[in-house]
Amino acid sequence: MNHAQLTALGRALRLLGEHGENLAADTPDAKLHEVKADLKRALDLLDETVTTAAPATRCREHPQGPVDESAPDLCLLCETRRRSARRSEVDGAYAAYAPPAAEPADRAPSRYGVRGDRPQPQQRWLPELWNGREWQLCGTPRRDRREAELYISAQRRAPRAAMAYRLVHEFTDYEVVRVWGNPVRVDIEPMGGL
Secondary structure: OOHHHHHHHHHHHHHHHHHHHHHHOOOOHHHHHHHHHHHHHHHHHHHHHOOOOOOOOOOOOOOOOOOOOOOOEEEEEHHHHHHHHHHHHHOOHHHHHOOOOOOOOOOOOOOOOOHHHOOOEEEEEEEEEEEOOOOOOOOOEEEEEHHHHHHHHHHHHOOOOOOOOEEEEEEOOOOOOOOOOOOOOOOOOOHOOO
C-alpha cells in the first residue's frame, strides 16, 4: 500500500465514521444513499490496496500456509511443531532439557552461572556440499549418523547433485581440565543458622 492509497482509504473510513455518528431514526433516504455511495467508494479503495489473498490461517508466521482445522490458529506447520514437542515430552526424549520445577533454596546467585545452567552436550551430524569455493550446509543437522548418510546418498542421486559432499561430526561437551583449591560448601547463615 503506497502513501496515496493509505491517505485516501483513511479519509474514506473517517467519512464513514462520521456518517455512523450522524445516523438517527429520522435520517432521510437521500442521506442513506450518500452513505451507500461512500461505502462503495471505501470498498473499491480497499480492493485496490489489497494485493494478496486473504490469509488461510490465523498464524502470523505462515498466513498462507496449509490449514489444519483442529489447530487453534489453523496452521498445520505450527501444529506439527507443537505435536512433535508434546510427543517428545511424553516419550521423555528431552527430559534432560526440562526446566527445574523450582529453584533450590540453597543456590546462591552467580555472575557466570553454575554447571547445571549450561546446556547439555550435543552431538550432531552436519551434511555439507562443496559449492565450488567452500563447504556449505546442505540440509538440516541430524542427531543420527545413519539418517544423515542416507540424506547425503539421496542428494547424490538427485538430478542437480553437487560435485562433493561431506558429513561433519559436531560434538560439544564439558570436561574438567584443572581445579584450583578445594571446593567446600559454606552455609551463608552466620553461626550455622541457629
